[in-house]
Amino acid sequence: MSTHRRIVLFDLFGVIARHQRPGALAQMAARCNTPADAFAEAYWACRPPYDAGQWSAPEYWTAVLRWLSRSADADSIEELRLADIRSWSRVDKRMVAYVRSLREVTEVALLSNIPADHADAFLATQPWLGKLDHAAFSGKIHAAKPDPAAFHHCIVAMQAAPADFLFIDDREENVRAAQATGMNGHIFTRPDELTPVIDTWLPTRRLTPPR
Structure with missing residues (x-):
């Protein structure tokens, strides 16, 4: 069952932030x-x-x-x-800008597998995280993807129905786990292919794609 809300739930690493620095x-x-x-x-x-x-x-x-x-x-x-x-401290500035613009037209949340002390460092250096509707870090909620408990945390915290969420992650096993809870899911590959997915999810308004 859906409450007809639209919540875009992002993974962090491999989507908004870079994977671990080479070397x-x-x-x-x-x-x-x-x-x-x-x-x-x-x-x-x-x-x-x-x-x-x-x-x-x-x-x-x-x-x-x-x-x-x-x-x-x-x-x-x-x-x-x-x-x-x-x-693990690098972000994709294009995606950060896109997420911030998306926040202006719909609910945006984050679900990341990240230790608690790493999360604290990100929160200190990336103030935009504090402006999301919800940010869930595995080290703080004591559940890591693909554990269903991680997704259920977001559902409960946002007082939403699973079908209200579109979960974006670069790992297929995490997207499948989200879909198993009733969420919609999309496997992220690159910023430009994400835009039409979001546009379909938000049919009333199209956003400028990340460049």
Whole structure:
């Protein structure tokens, strides 16, 4: 059932923000004096509970360093934590402008898989996030996509029906999970192909596409 609202729910990384800076993991691996492939394995294998708010940043980095048989001292943890945040800090300015313009004509929300401390850094440096109708960060809501709980959080928080949402994400498994909850979904590939999708979703007004 729909309440006839129109809520565009965006993913962050790979849609509005850039994916991790190339070479960042190799630089962090060098800091740990460990091979890049071994570091990447530990980094990603330990990531889910950090993204979902089950681990703090020190708990996550302690797990990574122990996986690599490296000392988990406080200085190393903090250096890696800050380097990690910097590596995920880039946004696509075209998409930021588009999202801001979209906010003028409809409800716009965000659902991102991001640790709580990373979310705090984004909120501090990207003030437009605070002007969205809702921003849900996995590390703060304790649920990460494609867990249905992440989508249900947005439905409840916005007091909406699932069919009121158009979810935009660059990962097919996340879009399928959103659709399984009753949301509409679209797999993002590039900014110019998104415009007609949004125009169809908002038939009463067309927006200038991101350039």
